[in-house]
Amino acid sequence: MTPQSPRKPNHDQPPRKPRLGPRPQPVSSPGTVACSGCQRRFVKSRFDAALRVCPACNHHNRLPALMRVRNILDAESYAPLPTPAGERDPLSFDDGMPYRTRLEHERTSKQVDEVFHAATGTINGIPAAVAAMEFSFFGGSLGEAAGLQFLTVCKAAVQRGLPLVCFCSSGGARMQEGLVSLMQMARCTAAVSLLADASLPYMTILCDPCFGGVSASFAAQADIILAEPHARIGFAGGRVIEQASHGKLPAGFQTAEFILEHGMVDMICERKEIKSVVATLLGALEQEGHARSS
Amino acid sequence: MPEAADPASVTAREAQAFARVTLARHPDRPRALRLIELLFSDWTELHGDRLFADDRAVVGGPARLGNRWVMVIGQEKGTDARTRVIHNFGMPHPEGYRKAKRLMLLAQKFGLPLICLVDTPAAHAGVEAEERGQAWAIADSMLTMFGLKVPTISVIVSEGGSGGALALAVADSVLALENAIYTVAPPETCAAILYRDANQKARAALSLRPEVATARALGVVDELVPEPSPGAHAHPLVVAAALKGALVRHLCDLEAQPRDLLLEARWERYEDPAPGSIPPGSPSA
Ligand SMILES: [Zn+2]
Numbered sequence: 001m002t003p004q005s006p007r008k009p010n011h012d013q014p015p016r017k018p019r020l021g022p023r024p025q026p027v028s029s030p031g032t033v034a035c036s037g038c039q040r041r042f043v044k045s046r047f048d049a050a051l052r053v054c055p056a057c058n059h060h061n062r063l064p065a066l067m068r069v070r071n072i073l074d075a076e077s078y079a080p081l082p083t084p085a086g087e088r089d090p091l092s093f094d095d096g097m098p099y100r101t102r103l104e105h106e107r108t109s110k111q112v113d114e115v116f117h118a119a120t121g122t123i124n125g126i127p128a129a130v131a132a133m134e135f136s137f138f139g140g141s142l143g144e145a146a147g148l149q150f151l152t153v154c155k156a157a158v159q160r161g162l163p164l165v166c167f168c169s170s171g172g173a174r175m176q177e178g179l180v181s182l183m184q185m186a187r188c189t190a191a192v193s194l195l196a197d198a199s200l201p202y203m204t205i206l207c208d209p210c211f212g213g214v215s216a217s218f219a220a221q222a223d224i225i226l227a228e229p230h231a232r233i234g235f236a237g238g239r240v241i242e243q244a245s246h247g248k249l250p251a252g253f254q255t256a257e258f259i260l261e262h263g264m265v266d267m268i269c270e271r272k273e274i275k276s277v278v279a280t281l282l283g284a285l286e287q288e289g290h291a292r293s294s
Numbered sequence: 295m296p297e298a299a300d301p302a303s304v305t306a307r308e309a310q311a312f313a314r315v316t317l318a319r320h321p322d323r324p325r326a327l328r329l330i331e332l333l334f335s336d337w338t339e340l341h342g343d344r345l346f347a348d349d350r351a352v353v354g355g356p357a358r359l360g361n362r363w364v365m366v367i368g369q370e371k372g373t374d375a376r377t378r379v380i381h382n383f384g385m386p387h388p389e390g391y392r393k394a395k396r397l398m399l400l401a402q403k404f405g406l407p408l409i410c411l412v413d414t415p416a417a418h419a420g421v422e423a424e425e426r427g428q429a430w431a432i433a434d435s436m437l438t439m440f441g442l443k444v445p446t447i448s449v450i451v452s453e454g455g456s457g458g459a460l461a462l463a464v465a466d467s468v469l470a471l472e473n474a475i476y477t478v479a480p481p482e483t484c485a486a487i488l489y490r491d492a493n494q495k496a497r498a499a500l501s502l503r504p505e506v507a508t509a510r511a512l513g514v515v516d517e518l519v520p521e522p523s524p525g526a527h528a529h530p531l532v533v534a535a536a537l538k539g540a541l542v543r544h545l546c547d548l549e550a551q552p553r554d555l556l557l558e559a560r561w562e563r564y565e566d567p568a569p570g571s572i573p574p575g576s577p578s579a
Contacts, residue, residue, distance in 0.1 A: 090512065092574035095488060095501050144568070151565065173456075173478045175488050178502045179509055182478040183567040185457055186464045189436045190564035196441075211429075213478075216457045220433035235428040235457075236419035240483070244419050254424060264427045 036061055051271045060228045060271050062208065065117035065132035068167045072130055072275045077121030081129065083152050085113035086145030090180040099176040103138075112137045115146040115170070118153045120162060124279035126286070129157040132167035135209070140170035142213050143177045147184030150218060154191035163201035163282050168219040172212020185217040192221045201285040205274060206233050206256065206265065224281055225265045226274065227256035234259075308496035314505050315495075318475040319415075322527035323452045324534065325384075326353060326368025326411045332534035333541065334359055334366060342393060346426065349390030351382045351418070354397040356406065360542060365401035367394050367462060368411035371452075384453075385418040388431035391461050395431075395438045402442050407545055410439075410448040410462040415480045417458030435461040440564065445548035445556060447541060450474045450506055450515065452526075456483075466560050467544040468514065471533060472521040475504035476514065503572060512570040517544075 032041045037059025051071060052061040063071075070078055093099040107113055115138065118131040131153045133140045150166075157164045173181040195202045204222040206215070208231035216235055219225075227233060234254040242249055252258045256268050269277050330337050334357035342348040354367040371384035386394075394410075401408045417428055439446060439462070448463040450470035456479045470476065478484070485491055485498040509515040519537045526533040548556060 088571065090568065090571040091501070091503055091508075092572055093501055094574075095497070148566075175478060175484050175502075178478050179476055179512060179514055180568040182456065182460055183512075183514055185460055186436060186440070186564050186567050189433070189440050189464065190561060193437065193441055213457055215429035216432040216461075217436065218433075220427075220430045221437050234424050235417065235432070236424070240419050240486075241421060241424065245421055247421075250421060253421065259427075262425050262427065264430055 035059055053271050058229070060208065060230065062135055062169070063271075064136070065112075065115075065134040065167070068132040068207075069117050069119045069130045072123055072165065072278065073119060073121035073128075074123065074125065079120050081118040081120055081131075081153060081156055083114070083116055083118050083149035084145065086143070086148060088144055089177075090144065091176070091178045093176045093178070095176075102176065106138055110134070110137045114149055115140050115142070116149040116153065118149070118156075120156070120160065123165070123275060123282065126279055126282050127160075127162055128165055128282060129153060129160070129162045130165045130167075133169045133207075133214070135169040135171075135207075138174060139172075140214070141172065141174035142170060142181060142184045142188070142217075143174035144180050144184060146174075147187040150188050151191040154194050157200060158194050158198045161198070161200070163203070163286065164195055165203045165205070165278055165282075166218070166222070167205045167207055168210050168214055169207040170210060170212070170214035170219075172214060182213065185213045188218040189221065192218050201282055203278060203281065205269070205278075206231055208232050211235065211237060220264075223285065226267055226269045226277065227260065227265045228271060228274075229256060229268055231256045233265075304500075308500045311500040311504070312481065312496035314473070315475055315481055315499050317473050317525055318452050318504075320452075320525065320527040321373075323473075324526055324530040325373055326370040326413055326451065328373070328530065329411055329451065329534060329537070330357060330366055330368060332531065333357075333538050334364075337366065340397065343389040343396055345389065345392055347387075347389045349382075349387050349393060350380050351384055351386040351414070352390035352393050354393060359409070359538070359545065362545065363406055364545070365397055365406045365408050366411070367397055367408070368451075369414040369459075369462065371413055382418060384414040385416060386414065386458060386461075387418050387420075387423050388426040388428050391417075391431035391435040394462060395435050398435075398438050398442055402444050405444060407445040407447070407549065408439075408442060408465075409541065409545075410446070410465065411451050412448055412454050412459045412462050413451040414455055414458050415453055416455040416483070417461070432457045432461040436464050439464045440560070443553060443557065445545060445551075446560075447544055447548070449519075449537065449541075450476050450509070454506075455480050464564065466548050466556065466563075467516050469517050469519055469537070469540055469544065470506035470509060470515045471526055471537065472506070472518045473525045474506045476506050476509040477502055477504045508572060511572055512568040514568050 035054040038057040089099045203224045206227040210233045337357035340355040370381045372378035372381040446465040447467045448465035454476035481495040481499040482492045485494040
């Protein structure tokens with residue numbers, strides 16, 4: 001998609017001890033998974049233990065929302081935060097397959113009800129609410145249910161006086177919900193303002209990919225914004241821009257590194273460092289004790 | 295769906311749906327600057343975002359509605375080949391949204407109600423727009439507008455496309471001209487996403503129901519301002535007069551409310567901004 005692909009091996013990183021075995025198996029075998037950066041195969045359980053960051057090329061492979069949430073929270077502290085999954089089909093959308101059927105199919109095949117997974121717990125001892133978006137479900141798209149989930153998480157955070165940490169990954173709006181999907185940007189904006197009114201810290205971590213109605217609403221409205229290395233982040237998709245501008249895109253266009261250079265995120269954070277960085281920053285922002293009443 | 299079985303009728307309905315898009319994009323429809331001239335007096339344009347540039351896709355400044363000073367922000371598409379380029383076809387860059395934000399805060403500081411005239415196919419998609427943080431500019435404009443401590447009204451004048459439109463439409467009252475469209479993305483973009491083919495824009499238009507009557511049914515738009523046939527392009531003065539009446543009425547209602555109730559009502563509105571639905575098989579056009 002971009003001339004300097006985020007999937008390229010990252011030679012800036014110091015080589016690390018190949019703890020997962022020096023020679024990954026070259027062919028598919030049961031219990032192994034391939035790094036989508038370098039295609040090498042690894043034992044799944046160990047790959048997961050390394051948060052799916054490739055030991056060979058450091059590519060940050062996509063991570064399910066549940067793993068992101070569980071991983072940043074201290075063991076034993078994880079308490080799932082129920083968020084509603086919607087059933088509405090506001091436009092009675094049918095483009096060959098009715099939207100409801102498509103949604104049901106997606107739920108069955110991905111084993112996920114909706115885009116967000118959320119929980120409360122502690123991050124290195126600091127109480128927090130955590131939410132993460134499941135990109136594999138409908139491209140992490142921001143439909144009405146996802147908007148309500150985010151609002152529910154923000155309300156719960158305010159009610160309990162907790163800061164919110166949100167892992168954002170989405171292609172943008174859910175086209176099948178048309179204008180209703182667009183309006184979720186406003187709904188999530190209202191939700192973010194709840195956190196601000198309660199003086200509760202709000203942090204986002206932008207993960208590959210993060211675009212459209214999500215990057216242009218709650219992902220960008222945080223007090224502090226982190227990004228994972230090489231994540232593709234932007235408003236319009238790179239393909240759309242390439243067509244519209246009839247030109248070559250700059251090197252590394254719309255990568256985390258590109259947007260850091262242009263001043264849009266606070267830092268790029270290796271996946272294994274996110275927990276400690278978030279804990280440190282929450283500690284700084286909450287020095288005065290949280291939830292000063294407005 | 296039984297009626298979908300007849301390809302000829304589907305094609306006809308698609309054509310009908312896209313005709314609405316074409317009507318909303320009619321080149322002679324009154325643009326923001328023309329409407330400002332017809333609706334307000336003492337309009338004084340203010341320029342620049344104080345950060346990078348003056349984006350001519352967004353125009354703004356104080357003006358009087360009747361005898362009441364208000365802050366006006368509009369998306370201007372231009373009216374001929376030359377001005378369309380100057381105004382970038384109504385597609386703002388980040389500096390346009392940052393100018394809007396600056397004017398919103400200025401309005402709040404001096405207690406001026408805000409009136410936004412929305413008319414854009416979408417925010418500009420381009421390398422520079424991304425470099426300067428288009429997503430951040432839109433997100434910030436929405437957050438600012440949502441929290442603004444003065445009454446806010448937005449009008450979907452002709453084309454309300456994507457977050458580029460919503461950035462100026464998180465308002466207490468949302469009006470629309472009858473023949474306008476309000477969509478999650480332009481039908482061409484929707485087609486490219488849904489069917490991987492921008493040429494299926496008519497099919498996308500039929501599925502997405504872009505007409506503002508849909509937005510009204512969903513609860514996103516509060517009132518449709520009537521346009522005598524064939525539309526605002528043929529009757530700009532009549533439509534402007536009707537819009538002015540609606541603006542005065544909504545502004546009076548909003549200003550009569552105590553500020554805390556106004557903000558509470560805004561919160562309640564955006565807690566569930568599109569509660570309605572369109573029943574299956576209901577006519578799209
Ligand atoms: Zn790899």
